[in-house]
């Protein structure tokens with residue numbers, strides 16, 4: 001699946017960046033949620049699956065020590081050009097190149113949407129491994145009444161019920177802090193879960 005995701009986004013990286021790769025394209029309530037979450041984070045933040053890097057840059061502008069990681073080299077090249085001085089690296093969320101317990105928070109904004117449901121514990125386990133006890137995780141995703149695939153413009157993606165994703169987060173070692181959903185006429189239902197790394201695995 002990784003190569004399908006990587007190839008799919010590589011083909012459409014510029015198009016994605018032009019349409020969705022800026023804070024101007026972000027829903028105001030998402031921005032507020034991320035800003036509120038970010039204000040609670042102590043230490044390094046990883047923007048996991050950063051795409052064109054606008055969230056990473058935004059977090060840096062909020063005063064955080066943030067870096068972006070993404071599977072797609074075209075995104076990372078573009079992010080480095082757009083936001084010089086902000087650290088970006090090519091990497092896989094299934095094997096994050098960071099030591100255990102050294103990160104204060106992970107933002108995973110729509111970056112796990114392409115994971116097949118029976119593989120979701122792999123990146124969640126990596127988030128749990130790198131985040132220090134008490135550290136924060138914020139996940140944005142496509143909400144839905146059941147776990148179900150759909151033809152996303154880039155490559156197959158999945159809807160998740162908030163309860164089902166919250167269960168997976170608990171299994172991975174997180175406590176759920178809060179959850180948000182939003183529906184709208186022209187958008188797929190949106191979900192976001194704020195979670196906290198449990199003190200003991």
Ligand SMILES: C[S@@+](CC[C@H](N)C(=O)[O-])C[C@H]1O[C@@H](n2cnc3c(N)ncnc32)[C@H](O)[C@@H]1O
Nearest residue numbers: 009049050051070071072091092093109110111
């Ligand atoms: C829908 S885009 C979201 C990008 C960005 N977070 C945003 O909000 O615009 C999904 C991103 O996740 C990245 N991604 C998906 N699976 C990944 C993986 N296993 N490792 C690293 N990045 C991944 C994709 O390359 C893509 O940039």
